Amino acid sequence: MPGKPRARTWVLLSIAAAGIWAALRLDLDPRTILPNEGGAQVAREFFSRALSPALTYESAVPVPGASPLLVKALGAAHRTLIFAGAAVSLALCIGLPLGFLSSTIWWESDPAGAESRSMRFLRRKVAPLVCGASRTLATVMRSIHELLWAVMFLAALGASNLTAVIAITIPFAGTFAKVFSELLDEAPRDSAAALRAGGASPVQVIVFGVLPRAHSDMTAYAFYRFECALRSSAILGFFGYPTLGYYIAASFENLHYGEVWTYLYALFLLIAAADGWSGSFRRSFAA
Amino acid sequence: MNPMERELQVRRLRRVRPRRRFVRLSGWALGLLTVYCWFAGNFRVDILGERRLRNLSRFLGELVPYPLRDRFDLRTAVDWAASLLSERGLEAAGTTLAIAVAAICLAGLVALILSLPAARNITSPEAFLTDPRPPRRRVRAAWTAAVYLTRVLLIFLRSIPEYVWAFLLISMIGPSAWPAVLALAIHNAGILGKLGGEVVENLDGRSLSALRGLGASRRQIALAAIYPVALSRFLLFLFYRWETCVREATVLGMLGIVSLGYWIQDARARNQYDTMIFLVAIGVVIVLVGDLVSAIARRVVRES
Numbered sequence: 001m002p003g004k005p006r007a008r009t010w011v012l013l014s015i016a017a018a019g020i021w022a023a024l025r026l027d028l029d030p031r032t033i034l035p036n037e038g039g040a041q042v043a044r045e046f047f048s049r050a051l052s053p054a055l056t057y058e059s060a061v062p063v064p065g066a067s068p069l070l071v072k073a074l075g076a077a078h079r080t081l082i083f084a085g086a087a088v089s090l091a092l093c094i095g096l097p098l099g100f101l102s103s104t105i106w107w108e109s110d111p112a113g114a115e116s117r118s119m120r121f122l123r124r125k126v127a128p129l130v131c132g133a134s135r136t137l138a139t140v141m142r143s144i145h146e147l148l149w150a151v152m153f154l155a156a157l158g159a160s161n162l163t164a165v166i167a168i169t170i171p172f173a174g175t176f177a178k179v180f181s182e183l184l185d186e187a188p189r190d191s192a193a194a195l196r197a198g199g200a201s202p203v204q205v206i207v208f209g210v211l212p213r214a215h216s217d218m219t220a221y222a223f224y225r226f227e228c229a230l231r232s233s234a235i236l237g238f239f240g241y242p243t244l245g246y247y248i249a250a251s252f253e254n255l256h257y258g259e260v261w262t263y264l265y266a267l268f269l270l271i272a273a274a275d276g277w278s279g280s281f282r283r284s285f286a287a
Numbered sequence: 288m289n290p291m292e293r294e295l296q297v298r299r300l301r302r303v304r305p306r307r308r309f310v311r312l313s314g315w316a317l318g319l320l321t322v323y324c325w326f327a328g329n330f331r332v333d334i335l336g337e338r339r340l341r342n343l344s345r346f347l348g349e350l351v352p353y354p355l356r357d358r359f360d361l362r363t364a365v366d367w368a369a370s371l372l373s374e375r376g377l378e379a380a381g382t383t384l385a386i387a388v389a390a391i392c393l394a395g396l397v398a399l400i401l402s403l404p405a406a407r408n409i410t411s412p413e414a415f416l417t418d419p420r421p422p423r424r425r426v427r428a429a430w431t432a433a434v435y436l437t438r439v440l441l442i443f444l445r446s447i448p449e450y451v452w453a454f455l456l457i458s459m460i461g462p463s464a465w466p467a468v469l470a471l472a473i474h475n476a477g478i479l480g481k482l483g484g485e486v487v488e489n490l491d492g493r494s495l496s497a498l499r500g501l502g503a504s505r506r507q508i509a510l511a512a513i514y515p516v517a518l519s520r521f522l523l524f525l526f527y528r529w530e531t532c533v534r535e536a537t538v539l540g541m542l543g544i545v546s547l548g549y550w551i552q553d554a555r556a557r558n559q560y561d562t563m564i565f566l567v568a569i570g571v572v573i574v575l576v577g578d579l580v581s582a583i584a585r586r587v588v589r590e591s
Contacts, residue, residue: 007591011522011584019392022385026464033469035460043459085324143571145538147450148551152567155555156346157339162330231448238450248451252458260455264447271446277313284309 046257053265054258058251069259072247073266080243080270083161083236084229087168091229092222094169095176101134102181105210109189109196134177141174146232150239164241168232172225179221180214187214216285223278230274234267244270349560371562375550376569383546383573386464386539387532390471395525397476402483402521403509404437408492415492415499415508438484445477449535453542467539467546475528479521486520487513522588526581533577537570547573 022028035043057069066072100106107127115123150167157163192209200208237245244267251259348356354363404410412430413419422430453470460466490513498508540548547570554563 007587008518008522011588011591014584015392015395015525018388022389022392025381025385026389026468028389028464028468032463033460033465039459039461046455046459082324082328085320086328086330089321089324139575140571143534143574144567145534145570147538147541148548148567148570151541151551151555152563155560155563156343158342160331160339161328162332165328165330231446235448235450238454245451249454252455264451267451268443268446272442275442275446281310281313284307 045255046260049257049261052258053261054256055262058256058258059254069262073244073262076237076242076244076247076263077266077270080230080233080237080267083165083168083233083241083243084226086165087172087233088222088226088229090165090169091172091176091225094173095138095180098134098138098173098177099180099184102131102138102177103184104131105184105192105206106202107131109192135181138174138177138181142171142178143174144171146171147235147239150236154239159240161241164233164236164239167236168229172229172232175225176222180218183214183217183221184210187217220278220282220285223274223281227271227274227278230267230270346560349558350564352561352565353559368565371565372569376566379540379545379547379550379566380569380573382464383536383540383570384533384577386467386471386536386544386546387529387577389464389468390536391475391525391529391532393468393472394475394479394528395521397472398479398483399514399521401437401441401476401480402487402517403513404433405441405480405484406487407434408488408490408495409505409509409513410434410437414505415495417496417500438481441477441480441484443477444473445475445481447474449474449539450542453539453544457542457544462543464544466542467536467544470539471532471535475532479524479528482524483517483521486517486524490516519588519591523585526584526588530574530577530581534574537573 034040054069057063057066067075107123146168149170150164153163153167187210189210191213192205195205195209234244234248237243237247238249240246244263248260248263248267251257251263352364352367354367408414410430410433412422412426449470452473453466456466456469460469494516495508495512498512503511537547540546540550541552543549547566551563551566551570554560554566
């Protein structure tokens with residue numbers, strides 16, 4: 001059994017107190033959760049279609065020349081995947097070097113051999129500054145939500161597929177940098193120490209001593225973020241990009257609830273596939 | 288060891304290094320997928336066209352607070368920021384935090400319950416029995432189905448983003464804080480339920496079996512052994528998800544709930560980019576405060 005239950009009790013009590021504060025602050029009355037008559041009607045109609053998603057368009061007047069609903073849903077899922085894949089790959093290109101710079105592995109420990117004075121100065125004085133600066137940069141990047149980046153880019157540059165990708169990329173790169181630097185710092189140092197004692201150069205120590213101890217966790221995390229990117233990419237549809245969110249919003253506003261469920265299930269299948277893939281990848285990596 | 292021998296040794300080690308086909312294939316598939324995404328995405332590098340650059344320079348000019356555009360004056364700047372803060376900044380920041388707190392409390396409660404049927408060790412006909420009688424096939428199938436139904440439900444809950452849940456709920460519930468709270472709670476219940484189920488599955492089975500051997504029921508085991516032991520990990524996940532809730536609560540305001548996002552969207556609609564960027568900065572501060580609180584709480588939990 002875990003010892004000292006007292007601290008945990010305090011944490012639980014604080015959570016309960018915070019919850020009560022939040023409920024009072026927001027005026028969360030359980031009775032107001034039940035919507036008025038109009039809302040109840042929408043809720044009934046919407047949830048009654050949960051198990052019968054639309055397979056064809058629900059509009060009374062068919063749009064001439066429109067592709068079948070399922071093809072459209074597939075296309076939207078495809079574009080959601082493309083935005084997410086592009087964003088994650090770009091985020092990795094930025095997040096990997098930034099995460100490396102934010103870690104302590106490249107400057108903290110003393111090298112084996114003699115060190116010239118200038119090198120020593122660089123390592124002792126300049127490197128911590130570089131590390132701190134890249135940590136700050138990563139923090140700012142990930143503290144602003146991808147939708148806020150998208151809104152700012154829309155205001156600054158106007159709509160473009162590339163800005164949508166960049167909007168996802170920035171916070172994801174910041175998150176990658178933070179998590180990768182933590183994984184690199186927390187990876188076991190024994191093999192690095194052994195290599196250093198054996199006279200390996202700093203580059204060799206990092207490439208053969210540190211990276212192999214951290215790279216399976218890093219890959220697994222990158223996979224997980226890909227799943228998150230799929231969700232972010234779907235949401236960008238609410239801002240006019242042609243991903244799943246766009247069609248969810250449009251169908252819902254036209255009261256075509258069956259179509260909404262079709263798109264929701266398309267998103268669900270996309271995420272579930274990514275989830276299953278990353279799950280079995282993690283398992284076979286850990287094995 | 289002479290160089291020749293060493294070379295042979297290295298080759299032999301390289302040959303017997305662990306290689307997994309699935310991992311390698313996944314790597315190739317991911318690489319191809321990336322290349323495909325960039326080719327199929329039609330990402331024209333037109334963001335630096337002349338019109339867009341003009342737009343950009345106008346935007347950057349308007350980021351300067353309105354009263355400071357002619358000349359900079361610290362007094363005016365402080366007044367401008369203070370008036371924004373007192374008008375809506377602090378109020379909206381409080382609402383944002385409250386939404387995140389309320390949502391994570393709800394999500395935690397739901398996940399606490401759902402993590403049991405999601406765990407295969409307790410949701411099985413012979414849970415923790417050391418010497419079980421083999422159950423009938425139909426009985427076993429029913430228990431297995433319960434696990435898989437719970438898991439599919441959890442995947443569904445978490446695969447729909449908070450923003451979509453909020454968008455759907457807002458027209459059913461109306462513009463109170465409930466849509467945002469419920470949206471965050473639903474999505475995070477899906478995530479916390481999955482993580483909690485994994486925690487329960489990874490618990491040491493021996494002490495649970497001992498309790499079962501003494502004749503404890505499933506419910507008694509859950510209350511007396513599973514929850515107390517799993518609580519620390521539950522709390523770690525709870526705080527980790529709360530950080531994301533703070534980020535998301537900011538953004539959900541764009542749908543009309545009066546958190547920070549509402550005023551950000553409002554400022555954008557009025558082309559008041561100076562106000563917009565100031566509110567975004569407040570959002571950054573809230574996120575950092577949330578991260579700090581969560582880090583402290585997680586340390587307390589970890590050391591207890």
